[in-house]
Amino acid sequence: MYSKGLVPLAWATAVTLTAAFALVFFYAPLDADQGFVQKIFYVHVPMAIVALGGFVAGGVMAIKHLRSGDRSWDMRSYVAIHISIILGFGVLATGAIWAKASWGHWWVWDEPVLVSFLVVVLLYCVYYPLRFSIEDPDRQARYSSVFAIAAGAFVPLNFIAVRLAEAYTHPRVLSQTGGDLPGDMRLTFLVALLGMTLLFVTLWKLELTAKNASMQLKKLRNRARVAA
């Protein structure tokens, strides 16, 4: 059921990301301040936004699980958080590369954007031991959902705190006044963000398809064992 529309979605993702990278290297102008290094922005920031959005989406799916009691929502929440953590490590790695190129250091502890994102990723790393230390499937799903909701609520709070405290070393991308990006940079950024969002949805559906198939196989095995 999750594999429905996966192939066209995968194609749309591939086309959008290819277009985004083409825009990054052949259309978007060089940044006056940072030069060519600023091209990292187009992969780093969309990945961070989608990862944070994925954490919040995981929380919303967890609410649906607790409200309905349907464990498929817990599985959806788990997969959303799983992919967000993977993207989160990508954000930390690309952020470290950008920091080294811009500031001469791989990590800067007094930069609130970097440290707050690390805190979010580390918070979500707790999700795995919590989830897999509970054997009973119903309790596992329930406890995981409670964690996903609490942590998902923390993400926007953390984002707001960073916006209030940031040292203005990171460029503002989206603000109430429309951001600081000129039109061609903004277009490139929005296409990259769309590509990253499509990538997230594609990977989410792909992993759910694999998990669903795995559960079906387990059921078939049990049925075969009973029949034998």
Added chain:
Amino acid sequence: MPALPLDEAGKYVAGAYVVFVALILVYVAIIGAKIARIDREIGELAGEDDE
């Protein structure tokens, strides 16, 4: 810090994009291997059923 010259900046930019692509490829390879294993096991199960 002043902007890095293109040859030096290129290494960092390439590094960041390679990290992103590698991350996605490794993930897709792991999930692909999992789906292939499930497919094989379903085939084995269907074979047992035929016997």
